[in-house]
Amino acid sequence: MIGDQPEGTMTWRRDAASLPGFEDCGHIEIAYNIPRGIQTEKHPNPGQPYNGTARTAYLPDNKEGNKVLQLLKKAFDQRLIFTVGTFITTGIENQVTWSDISHKTFILGGPACFGYPDLNYIEQVKRELKAKGVE
Template sequence: MENHAVRALLRLYQKMMTSPTLLHSPNRTTRFSGSEEVSNKTVIKSHSTQNREKSAGEGTTGDNKDDKCSMCLSNFTKKKQLKCKHEFCEQCLQNAVKHGGPFCPICKNVFGVMKGNQPDGKMTWNKCPLSLPGFPGCGHIFITYNIPSGKQTENHPKPGQHYGGTVRHAYLPDNKEGNEVLLLLKKAFDQKLIFTVGASRTTGADNMVTWNDIHHKTSMSGGPECYGYPDENYLSRVKEELKAKGIQ
């Protein structure tokens, strides 16, 4: 009886130890999941730490770069910041303005008042009832530029030499946008940007008063090929040309 009882007890124990319920008990699962969770947290924490260290390193490099002038590539001397937020040494900026005008050397934004070398003269205009092709229902603005002959100054290509003057006419539609362009052209004229002294593009003659890259309509008709109307994009184009010179 005793041996039979022992054998029965051993079989019961073996059956319990090999039971699927025991092998997949909640306690076992919890312990395994807990270990995996701890491991994952360790990896995530390590990865985050590395990212922070990397970002800190990149930030340091960027700061060092920002502390140098973009022109001379040296540490700033009397740092100057433009309205476009770009920064330069005071002397570097002065040299850039001297050779290229008041433009940001990086983004080309105008940060000052541009002055050209246009000789002294007059700009006048009057309004006429006749409509321009492409602008029905409104008259037109008739502009006259009068630049007398004179002697070149140090701002011109050949100081001391004579230059030939000119009288030029231009046309704008007498509508809202045309009058806006008129005021912009007047501002550009006052800043001596409409004309310059050089070789005439039409005759080839040197030492003449010539247009200075702000396009005008010098004919009422004939289209763009004849510097006239209709030309539906002219007003927007000339405003862009004026904006590039800081006139807006």
């Protein structure tokens, strides 16, 4: 499956600090950068500009976290992580938004705040990736 994600970059780094619920390891910080651009025929408003985004996400730096990192990289390369659309919370159109693959964008706060601890997250994101054909 190939998505409609605009061009951008995905980089990551390792940090020794642990995440809540994963105190036995450090964490991986993923940085996504999608610059602004012009929508293609795959997007809602071809020829119109869209606003880019810079997002950060976190994974535990353990065996399962590293597996998910590789799956996310594969999904990114297949243009499945982001799309162009409307921010649901604000109604602002022509924005780069997450697709439907969950990310933890905060270290703290639990599932309600897109953070840790969330012991179900790793299995959840693997299911979401598998549904997109990323295994």
